[in-house]
Amino acid sequence: MPYKFRGGVHPNYMKAPEEPVVVITPPPQVVVPMAQHIGAPCQPLVAVGDYVTMGQKIGENPATVSAPVHSPVSGKVIKVEPRLHPLGDMIMAVVIENDFQDTPCTDMAPLTEEELKDQEAILTRLREAGIVGMGGAMFPTAFKIRGGLGKVDTLIINGAECEPYLNGDHWTMRLHPEELLKGIELARIASGLDKAYYGIEKNKMDAIDLLNSKNPAQYGVEIVPEEVKYPQGAEKMQIKVITNREVKPGGLPAGVGCNVISTQTAYAIYKACYLGIPCYERILTVGGSAVNKPYNLQCRIGTPFSYIAEQCGGFIKTPKKIVLGGPMMGLIATSLDAVNIKGTAGILFFTEEEDKTVENPTCIHCGKCLTVCPMGLEPLYMYMYFKKGDFENMKKYHILDCFECGSCSYNCPGRMPLTHSFKTAKLLFAKKAADEKARAAAKEAENK
Amino acid sequence: MITKEYTFDASYQPQVRTNTDTSRIMLDVIIALVPAMIVSVLMFGAKALLLLLVSVASAVFWEWGYRKLMKKHDTIGDLSACVTGVLVAMVCPISAQWWMMVVGTFFAIVVVKQLYGGIGKNFVNPALAGRAFMMASWAAIMTTWTVPNSLAGIDGVSAATPLSYLYGTEAMPEYFSFCNLFIGNVSGCIGEVSALALLVGGIYLIARKVISWRVPVSFIGTVAVLTLIFGHEGYSNVEFMVYNLLSGGLMLGAIFMATDYSSCPTSLNGKLLYGFGCGALTVLIRYFGSFPEGVSYAILIMNLCAWAIDKGFRNRQFGVTKEDIKAAKKAAKEAKA
Known part of the structure; x- marks a missing residue:
């Protein structure tokens, strides 16, 4: 019986695409950013004019916290230059002209029977295959698992998919249950x-039944059906619901002996180990009222958003926003030229219809933000002190412990920009800390 | 091929929001007040309707006029002025005059609400403050009770409320039966008489998640427990408790007044404590005060404590146990020493 967490909201789920996953032909040109993970960005291994095969490693960084990048298509490298990253900055990228041959790379063979049972071999493969947290955080998986060795006693696979619109994980469960279980086993x-433990929200009962019918116990997996509530899929909530442990403020999941990886990551692990396919494609949901036909696409990394939109029948209304991931926590892209990366769980094209911002947001002190905060914080007071620029009280009201799930803003009848403000506040804190450090250093230099 | 140029907003997360906005919440409150309004018109006749209409119209006018005069954005669309208007009329006896509503809503809307910054900023309940102002200005009219039409034949035109009998020396008249008190066939302020209508509204509000159950339940519960324990001569303890729950402004106060967003604490335990305080003060005033009724002053006093309660009774933060809090306190003490 799963435990419960306090707070949370029940958004309109809008889980639209009911067609199975559509495999789209890769675009004539892919743009592969060299930073698709948290940690050190990769250095390009190829130069303009090189011919690359599908799955060939094209970027790497020897740093511990990093993940290599592979070519999603076969073809000729036409440019190596900074390009627009979906999250806004210009980042070094490799542009490849697709020859539509999909000539596979033979560098990475499937693991042998013995290797599939060998911890070290799997971890090396996860690193080599460039696997990162594909739920959105993009933390290198090999490093996450290695860092938890000896501390972690519970492995949790996150199949909650609590964000509205997104149902790529659901489809992965329905289409590839055995592959998923094998990936989790690895x-x-x-x-x-x-x-x-595989935590899945109860709105995916068909997937839960299907997975259970595949005898998950033989893979050492237990399926845990969970209450349907946002943010069920947040790492801390998953840990609470499955183990009843609470991550301390400022702490890491490994601090309470847990590691959480996402469904898509488990599927990528399967492909890397059993098939020798590195992480160069993923399943993502395309939705929003601007799109003609919302689909789940199996899509190569580095596909421009404009191409993805075309594959979904183009726009039927003028899109106003591009949301990467789910609408609650998803970030905003501002150009159709940007490309999808390993962590893009969904691309939503929203029109004015979904927009509920108002001209004069007003706090009516109803406390609805506070009742839904899964962290037990008081967003209305955090906002009040943020507006005053009162850093001491912001800290006292734990603004730094907000993980930006957006529940407070979602539920706010006065349409206050709560989550956004806390994000800004965190940046201010970081800036303040950096300033203080610089000042202290300058003072020290002066004293010398 | 998509060739058209689009521009995209870089707006902040989350990208979706609930449909329940401020005006929807206020509309829910008005809907929840409808049964009580119907009862008041049935019991007290067309004059009750007149008072309600004048009160709402003047409350909206003051809100609009003040915002216009101060060159602030218009807020009558959020319907909060309508709610205040309805509530101001509801806490007046039927003997009140229509122009008193205009003055009462002026005090409620302009002085109590707008001067402090408008919706969400007032630190006491505007409608109750308006009532307190009217009580101070026209004490005689505000305490002249007329019995409902259906009872007019029995006891002339004016009569005391059940509460004044309850704590007085005279025996409770027979027509103040539990049944009459429950449906509202008694003398009192026009909106407070029917416990049934108010409870229906309260259940609606809780079901719609407009208010939390914590304040009304702890408020009414405290009054019930205290009156059950202490009792009063002339009544059995249970009888006395039921009279206390059904008479006076308890239901109206606990469901619609004490739950006013801006003057009530937001933390979960704070709400329970606040309700307890309201209940305890109500009983204290009813027993020992010079007015028979204590609900409105109890709420006004607790309103003033709301900020302190919120500071003192914060929600438990995720991941923080009682031991953690104790350890942190100890560490802080040692650091001081």
Whole structure:
């Protein structure tokens, strides 16, 4: 019986695409950013004019916290230059002209029977295949599992998919249940554990039944059906619901002996180990009222948004916003030229219809933000002190412990920009800390 | 091929929001007040309707006029002035005059609400403050009770409220039966008489998640427990408790007044404490005060404590246990020493 967490909201789920996953032909030109993970960006390994095969490693960084990047198509490298990253900045990228041959790269063979049971072999493969947290955080998976060795006693696979619109994970469960269970088994072996828990929200009962019919116990997996509530899929909530442990403020999941990886990551682990396919494609949901036909696409990394929109029948209304990921926590892209990366779980094209911002947001002190905050914080007071620029009280009201799930803003009848303000506040804190450090350094230099 | 140029907003997360906005919430409150309004018109006749209409119209006018005069954005669309208007009329006896509503709503809307910054900023309940102002200005009219039409034949035109009998020396008249008190066939302020209508509204509000159950339940519960324990001569303890729950402004106060967003604490435990305080003060005033009724002053006093309660009774932060809090306190003490 899963435990419960306090707070949370029940948004309109809008899980639109009911067609199975559509595999789209890759675009004539892909743009592969060299930073698709948290940590050190990769250095390009190829130069203009090189011929690359599908799955060939084209970027790498030897740093511990990093993940290599592979070519999603075969073809000729036509440019190596900074390009627009979906999250806004110009980042070094490799532009490849697709020859539509999909000539596979033979560098990475499937793991042998023995290797599939060997912890070290799997971890090396996860790193080599460039696998990162594909739920959106893009933390290198090999590093996450290695960092938890000896501390982590519970491995959790996140299948909640609590964000509205997104149902790529749901479709992955329905189409590839055995592959998923095998992927989870590998993650479990890599973590050196006997058991893994797969938390899935109860609005995916068909997927839960299907997975259970595949005898998950033989893979050392237990399926945990969970209450349908946002943010069920947040890492801290998953840990609370499955183990009843609470991550301390400022702490990491490993601090309470847990590691959480996402459904898409488990599927990518399967492909990397059993098939020898590195992480160069993913399943993502395309939705929003601007799109003609919302689909789940199996789509190569580096596909421009404009191409993705075309594959979904183009726009029927003027899009006003591009949301990467779900609408609650998703970030905003501002150009159709940007490309999807490993962590893009969804691309939503919203029109004015979805927009509920008002001219004069007013706090009516109703406390609805506070009742839904899964972290037990008081957004209305955090906002008040943020507006005053009162850093001491912001800290006292734990503004730094907000993980920006957006529940407070979602539920706010006065349409206050709560989550956004806390994000800004965190940046201010970081800036303040940096300033203080610089000042202290300058003072020290003066004293010398 | 998409060739058209689009421009995109870089707006902030989350990208979706609930449909329930401020005006929807206020509309829910008005809907919840409809049963009580119907009862008041049935019991007290067309004059009750007149008072309600004048009160709402003047409250909206003051809100609009003040914002216009101060060159602030218009807020009558959020319907909060309508709610205040309805509530101001509801806490007046039927003997009140229509022009008193205009003055009362002026005090409620302009002095109590707008001077402090408008919706969400007032630190006491505007409608109750308006009532307190009217009580101070026209004490005689505000305490002259007329019995409902259906009872007019029995007891002439004016009569005391059940509460004044309850704590007085005279025996409770027979027509103040539990049944009459429950449906509202008694003398009192026009909106407070029917416990039934108010409870229906309260259940609607809780079901719609407009208000939390914490304040009304702890408020009414405290009054019930205290009156059950202490009792009063002439009544059995249970009888006395039921009379206390059904008479006076308890239901109206606990469901519609104490739950006013801006003057009530927001933390979960704070709400319970606040309701308890309201209940305890109500009983204290009813027993020992010079007015028979204590609900409005109890709420006004607790309104003033709301900020302190919110500071003192914060929600438990995720991941923080009682031991953590104790350890942090100890560490802070040691650091001081």
